[in-house]
Amino acid sequence: MSSEERNRDPDVAPAGGDAPGGEVACLRFEPPGDPEALGRAWQDHLAPIFDVSFRPETDLTIPIAMRSYHLGDLLVGDVVAPAHTLVRTREMIGQQGLDHILLQFYRRGQSRVETDHGTGPVNEVQCIVFDLAQPVRIVAGAVDATNVVIPRALLEKQGCHPDALHGRPLDHDGDPFGRLVHNFVANVVACGDLLDRREALAASTAITQLCASWLRGQEEGRPSQNQDVRIRVRRLVEAELGNPKLTPALVAARLGLSRSTLYRLFAPNGIVAYIRDRRLMAAMRMLVRDDASKPLRISQVAFAVGFSDERTFRRAFKRRFGFIPSDASQRLDAHPDPAPGAVLRNWIESL
CATH class of the missing domain: 1.10.10.60 (Homeodomain-like)
Incomplete structure (x- = not known):
């Protein structure tokens, strides 16, 4: 089943609703009935993390979907999105105070990521690391990706300091351990509707340990000395x-x-x-x-x-x-x- 089909699955708990029977809560992007309101709705959905703008080539007629599961200690999910530009500014960082790491595993699509340390491309089958306490600008084409949002504190407990990896693409397909991490996360997302909360917490612990081990192996980041x-x-x-x-x-x-x-x-x-x-x-x-x-x-x-x-x-x-x-x-x-x-x-x- 494709990520688009999974996001449209009527059995998935609706956005903001209760998951029945102690299942894991699921939040979906719900496209509005009015096609003219679609762009604004997508911007509002992503507003807790990014300011979103669209480019002349953006095609809002293609499927747009995003699903997120709350596993207790972290969030996992997947997204199918059109071409757009995502920005996280210093003002947003100061207002929100988020101290989390976002990992985005591309399955399809490309983007250009701009940070204070430079600009570089992100290609298909690469993972991009975003430190939400640092500014970033992402000029993205149409993408299909798996997402993980982890509190920085959980990674640091595993001896991982991902600050220096901000904006850096990592190969999650050619690297065997990276492929293992992505496959595990993607499989948790795929069966998210079947998990109970005890299973979700176990999956959350495993994802944290896998991500921390993988990121430690990429580069020993140094804790930021200039945190907001x-x-x-x-x-x-x-x-x-x-x-x-x-x-x-x-x-x-x-x-x-x-x-x-x-x-x-x-x-x-x-x-x-x-x-x-x-x-x-x-x-x-x-x-x-x-x-x-x-x-x-x-x-x-x-x-x-x-x-x-x-x-x-x-x-x-x-x-x-x-x-x-x-x-x-x-x-x-x-x-x-x-x-x-x-x-x-x-x-x-x-x-």
């Missing part, structure tokens, strides 16, 4: 989520920032709201995982993510997700914001 300050704040917050004394003052002191700078970075909602949201997203991850030997108590989860009492946690969780913590195992992709791209954005931020 918002990403440095996010890393500190993630490391201290279980600390009930995590406050803006603590973050500012640890990173040598002024309080005004910290608040400006997280405007308009503020750093306090950001910390609480990260605590709640961490709680959601704990609640939807079913690989524990026995279910976690709600109080355990509340204390683990830095809340001082269960009642406050329950109220905050209900406001954030629209349902109580005990119902979380039935929901993975719930998000009150129905705007285009909201679910994909929520998924990436949840990793």
Whole structure:
């Protein structure tokens, strides 16, 4: 079955909907009924990662499809897209604070990738590494590709620092281990509708280990010494989520920032709201995982993510997700914001 056919499969869970029976949640690009609105809909779908523009030769009549599976720790999927230009700017990086690596395994198509370190082509059967904390411009022809989005922290735990690989094409067909990595990921995507969440978490662990081993073998990247300050704040917050004394003052002191700078970075909602949201997203991850030997108590989860009492946690969780913590195992992709791209954005931020 082609990736276009798989993306149109009516049995795939609809975008933003619940996966039935504890299956893995699947998000699909849903083309609008009005052909004139197709381009805008595609731009909105990719907005959490890239600004998208079209070129004179872009043919929007060809099939456009994208499917993403949330495996718990990372996202996998595939995409069939027309010719377009993708841009990730420093402004986007600063606003979003994403600290993730995107691997795109081309099956068909070519592109030109421009980074601060140079410009180069990406050809069929190559994999391109994108560090979402670094700017990039991609001038792409029509492509068919397999995607993986992995939090940088998971790769670093495996001793992999992919910063230096940003924008670099890697041969995933001629290299036997690269071919193994791509085949495994593509097969997980192909059977994504059949996986339960326990199987998805196992697949997620295997994909992380395979990708980290492969990337380590390509080049020993060096951790960036000039990370965007918002990403440095996010890393500190993630490391201290279980600390009930995590406050803006603590973050500012640890990173040598002024309080005004910290608040400006997280405007308009503020750093306090950001910390609480990260605590709640961490709680959601704990609640939807079913690989524990026995279910976690709600109080355990509340204390683990830095809340001082269960009642406050329950109220905050209900406001954030629209349902109580005990119902979380039935929901993975719930998000009150129905705007285009909201679910994909929520998924990436949840990793």
